[in-house]
Amino acid sequence: MASALKTRINDELKTAMRAKDKARVAVLRLINSEFKRIEVDERIELDDARVLVVLDKMLKQRRDSITQFEAAGRDDLADKEKSESTVIQEFLPAPLSDAELDQIVDKAIADSGASSMREMGQAMALIKPQVQGRADMGDVSKRIKARLA
Template sequence: MASELYTQIKNGVKEAMRSKNKERLSTLRLIQAEFKRIEVDERIELDDARILVVLDKMCKQRRDSINQFKDAGRDDLAEQEQKEVAVITEFLPAALSEDEIDTIVTEAIAESGAASPQDMGKVMALVKPKVQGRGDMGLVSKLVKSKLS
């Protein structure tokens, strides 16, 4: 049985085909291709949790590309990547605010009993499932470091 997100993306492809929205269709097909690649390579069927990880990674890759394209003066390519990010983020849950992330990190530190930077792994293990796809993991990492030092 396909996951709910997988089905939403599949339906998005059909809708983009009907409306002849080539840019959206192209991005949705990129997403589907990445899902297929993972399923074939790892011989698994993706669930919603793993799909969120994949979509989050795709967004991060595109944001990195946007920065590199802007630095190189290729605004046309940066704009294309930005459009792809917009389509991908439609399937991610609503983003968490910095205050919400701070609360999650504080709770995880208390729950894990972490006291020093060496305990960062324990804290991140508790935080990651709650924040995945909903917040910048780089920001989370900085927050955890600052609270543990």
């Protein structure tokens, strides 16, 4: 089954090429090359769920880079990463609000029966597919720790 999200990204790439938007073309090609690398390495066709995982990982890498570049005073590089992040975010679902995230975390803790930090992984396993691409897993982890502490 071909990924609708991958198709949309390819269509956006063609549009950006016609518009001669070099920066956008570069980011979209970067995304496509990551998809291709995974498909070749694992001999699979990416579905929408896996595409979201890849985009989420790419966004997290950009956020980490922005933090490091700003700490080093390299605003030029931080700005480049921010513009790449903006393009990647276009293809991710809308982020969850704090209230929605709290509700998902509470439900997962109740459903998994987690009562201590040792059982945190069970709650995380229930939450991850629901919030992929819509919330920072580090933030989710902090929320679970706060509830179980």
